[in-house]
Amino acid sequence: MTLDPEIIRLLAFLVGVIAFASFNAAYLVWLERKEAAHIQRRIGPKEVGPFGLLQPLVDGIKLMTKQLIVPAGVDPVLFKIAPILVMVPAIMSFVTIPFSETLVARNLDLGLLVISAFASVNFLGLLLGAWGSRNKYAVISAGRAFSQNVAYEIPMLVIVVTLVMVSGTMNLTEIVGLQMGGFWHWNILNLAASPLMPVAFLIFFVCMLAETNRAPFDMSEAESELVAGAFTEYSGMGFGVFFMGEYANIVIGACVATILFLGGWHSPFPDTIPFFGASSVIWFLLKMYFIIFTVIWIRWTFPRTTFYGLLNLSWKILIPISFVNLILTSAMLKVF
Amino acid sequence: MIDYLKEVISGTWSLFVGLGITIRYFFQPVVTVQYPYQTLPMAPRFRGHIELVKDEETGETRCIVCGMCQKACPSHCITVNGEKREGVQGKVLTEYTLDFTRCSLCGLCVESCTPKAITFSKDYNLAGLSKEAYIFDLKAELSSLPAQTKLMPFGCKNRLEAKN
Numbered sequence: 001m002t003l004d005p006e007i008i009r010l011l012a013f014l015v016g017v018i019a020f021a022s023f024n025a026a027y028l029v030w031l032e033r034k035e036a037a038h039i040q041r042r043i044g045p046k047e048v049g050p051f052g053l054l055q056p057l058v059d060g061i062k063l064m065t066k067q068l069i070v071p072a073g074v075d076p077v078l079f080k081i082a083p084i085l086v087m088v089p090a091i092m093s094f095v096t097i098p099f100s101e102t103l104v105a106r107n108l109d110l111g112l113l114v115i116s117a118f119a120s121v122n123f124l125g126l127l128l129g130a131w132g133s134r135n136k137y138a139v140i141s142a143g144r145a146f147s148q149n150v151a152y153e154i155p156m157l158v159i160v161v162t163l164v165m166v167s168g169t170m171n172l173t174e175i176v177g178l179q180m181g182g183f184w185h186w187n188i189l190n191l192a193a194s195p196l197m198p199v200a201f202l203i204f205f206v207c208m209l210a211e212t213n214r215a216p217f218d219m220s221e222a223e224s225e226l227v228a229g230a231f232t233e234y235s236g237m238g239f240g241v242f243f244m245g246e247y248a249n250i251v252i253g254a255c256v257a258t259i260l261f262l263g264g265w266h267s268p269f270p271d272t273i274p275f276f277g278a279s280s281v282i283w284f285l286l287k288m289y290f291i292i293f294t295v296i297w298i299r300w301t302f303p304r305t306t307f308y309g310l311l312n313l314s315w316k317i318l319i320p321i322s323f324v325n326l327i328l329t330s331a332m333l334k335v336f
Numbered sequence: 337m338i339d340y341l342k343e344v345i346s347g348t349w350s351l352f353v354g355l356g357i358t359i360r361y362f363f364q365p366v367v368t369v370q371y372p373y374q375t376l377p378m379a380p381r382f383r384g385h386i387e388l389v390k391d392e393e394t395g396e397t398r399c400i401v402c403g404m405c406q407k408a409c410p411s412h413c414i415t416v417n418g419e420k421r422e423g424v425q426g427k428v429l430t431e432y433t434l435d436f437t438r439c440s441l442c443g444l445c446v447e448s449c450t451p452k453a454i455t456f457s458k459d460y461n462l463a464g465l466s467k468e469a470y471i472f473d474l475k476a477e478l479s480s481l482p483a484q485t486k487l488m489p490f491g492c493k494n495r496l497e498a499k500n
Contacts, residue, residue: 038361042366042368043370297359301357321344
């Protein structure tokens, strides 16, 4: 019996994607703590291993050895599958993300659509977990998360539609391929398609923050108001898996922003910078981690908004501007 | 419409200003003191528990066993004892014990001390495992440490030794 190389390839990617997601979830916590500390002029984790690098490992052991408490009165099925429902879509999204020209598990023609769809499924996990917890704070949190998701999905998808119009494809590899050759070809500076492209990137970034429940939009987890939001009743690894899902979603968001706006794996100066080559996975990771760094940087700069401020920002500012951008882009595509 | 756009642009700009401030802090040196490894020098007027002063010339205590501190103490936490010795002028200190569990740090003992033989220590690392750990033998401590500025990596170390 001979094994189909395609199966081996898929298995390798499956293991790789899960490892990548878990590694990031663990070490983004470390990065978050380190960056927060330095912004506040502290050191942060430093005792466990050099620069506190073994801290995530120790945290993981702590979470795994803690008892998984299922409180009386919760819906046992929903309560238990909710963390997995948050984690799985995040890992699924990695399947279509191209890290370089060849490093992609499944190059789908509708990759962008798949990722947008899965990005919403993780909210379902949050909702089920909150509902199953039978906790008033969790239910308030789920309500907030949903109105937030509805409000921010619109400008995000309008921006994505704009980019699909510019690129003429939903295949992520092809979208990146069109941005080849220097940073002035990237979509963020594609002023020929629409002069509002940098603004579009900004809107996409803000929506990404809201979709991943990051500060200043972490209304669903507002610990000063809602204990821990949807995670209130979770302990041990149930809580841990929720958290891994959150961080995996941040990675997905950063990947999509890199692919759509920052030229994916292409070097910003293909002719002048000799290292890493004109197109390599290192460029992709550099851009992705820069975006993640900015996401954390924003969290430790701005306080949490009020809930009405959050919805007003979307409905009164982001949605009108993203529609203006859409109309402008289609007009420019028609004229030129 | 103009006002709306102005608000959007100035609001966005203010966000970037805020980010600029935090990133500047990010690259500035750390200001926290890594406590068990580093300590700050205590203020000169810090009132810790009392300790005997080591005389700069003789290296011995200046105490003349007059017992004024013992009398001045409102909580009776000081015990002073001395003896006459052959060929030595005055009394020689044999015991100086402070029961820190009762001390209220009022400082009357330091005020009443004529030869300035006692002072406030700068020791604030005062964790211990038992009540007995806080009955300090100040005479023994005088010989063991040049007490004032010595930093101990972990506060309770000398208290635990005192207990054993």
